[in-house]
Amino acid sequence: MLTAIDEKPNKMRDFKKYSIWKQAFDLCVECYSIVEELPDNEKFGLRSQVTRAAVSIPSNIAEGTSRNSDLEFKRFLEIAIGSSFELETQVMIADELGMLNSLDTSKFLARLRDNQASINALIQKLKK
Numbered sequence: 001m002l003t004a005i006d007e008k009p010n011k012m013r014d015f016k017k018y019s020i021w022k023q024a025f026d027l028c029v030e031c032y033s034i035v036e037e038l039p040d041n042e043k044f045g046l047r048s049q050v051t052r053a054a055v056s057i058p059s060n061i062a063e064g065t066s067r068n069s070d071l072e073f074k075r076f077l078e079i080a081i082g083s084s085f086e087l088e089t090q091v092m093i094a095d096e097l098g099m100l101n102s103l104d105t106s107k108f109l110a111r112l113r114d115n116q117a118s119i120n121a122l123i124q125k126l127k128k
Contacts, residue, residue, distance in 0.1 A: 013065035013073075020122060021065075023115040024058035024080065027087075030108065034091065037100050046099070050090045056083035061119075074126040081119045088112055 015021045031054035035047045057080045064076025088109060095105045 015062040015065040018061060018065070020115060020118045021058050021061045023111070023118065024061060024084075027108070027112055027115060028054040028058055031087070034094075034100065034103060034108070037103060038094060039099065042099070046090055046094050050087065050094070053083045053087040053090060056080065057087065057115075070126045074123055077119055077123050077126070081116055081123070084112060084116050084119065088116075 031050055035050050038047050038050075060076045060080035060083065064073040064080070067073050067076065091100070091105055091109060091112075094100050
């Protein structure tokens with residue numbers, strides 16, 4: 001995994017090379033299948049919340065890579081992890097309400113938590 005610390009200052013980072021971005025991207029795509037399980041009356045509720053949170057994770061990682069400093073990059077990673085916690089909560093709510101019966105949410109949530117841990121590890125590295 002590349003880190004901002006390993007790169008030269010003022011050199012644009014390639015977000016597609018970050019494993020945290022790829023994980024988040026894959027989870028985001030999967031969320032569009034998850035929301036199909038939600039009832040139609042959740043179109044402007046959980047459906048909208050889940051997709052917005054899911055899209056925010058890889059988007060903020062990507063946007064952060066365009067920044068010139070590790071401090072700015074770290075800030076976007078913090079936003080991404082916040083969106084990840086939102087997504088985790090929303091999926092847990094939908095599951096608890098019985099809206100995701102045909103999906104194995106535990107596997108999805110485990111992958112999401114792995115992504116959170118990876119993002120957090122990079123945040124901690126950038127703090128040093």
